[in-house]
Amino acid sequence: MxxxxxxxxxxxxxxxxxxxxxxxxxxxxxxxxxxxxxxxGPALACEAPDIASIDIPSGAAATEAEMVQAQQAVADMVTAIEAYAVCVDGLSRIDQRDHIRDRDEAVDAAHRLATRMNREIRNFNRAVQLASR
Structure with a gap:
């Protein structure tokens, strides 16, 4: 007692x-x-996607199939990064400290990836227009 x-x-x-x-x-x-x-357990559940695995072809020299495939890969990567950000936001504050910087870097990389993909799509469209003249 x-x-x-x-x-x-x-x-x-x-x-x-x-x-x-x-x-x-x-x-x-x-x-x-x-x-x-x-x-x-929760800290191990969040794994940042590998952005370096995405290969974006040059829009001026790529075929339409290559551009569609790259666009789908970028869309899948953006979805994976959004899921990773939601996972990190769901962690406790102690676990978040370790993952916040990784989450921010992944989101920034997704923005750079999407910007680069959009630039290559514009280059592809320009090349198609020049070839059709």
Whole structure:
């Protein structure tokens, strides 16, 4: 029994501890493992997409199929980055500290990727117009 005096009143608490027997060391191991998984689980769930894997062809020399394929790859990457940002926003503040910079860099890279793709699409459209004359 533990007694605390607070504001002139005595409060009694009965403290209970998990008893570990010497015959069951695995119980301590499993408890520690479960605690570690609960703490680190959300942090491991957010993985930044690899933006460097996207290859955007030169709009002046690419075929229409290559441009459509690149445009779809960029759209998929932007969707993956948005999902990553939502995942990071859902983390606790302690876990967010590690991921905020990565999230911001991924969003900036997505903007640069989309800008570059749009520039190559304009170059492609210009090349198609010049070829049709």
């Amino acid at each position: 533990l007694q605390l005096k607070r504001h002139g009143l005595y409060m009694r608490f009965r403290l209970r501890f998990i008893s570990y027997s010497k015959e069951c060391p695995m119980q301590r191991y499993l408890t520690a493992l479960a605690a570690a998984l609960l703490i680190s």
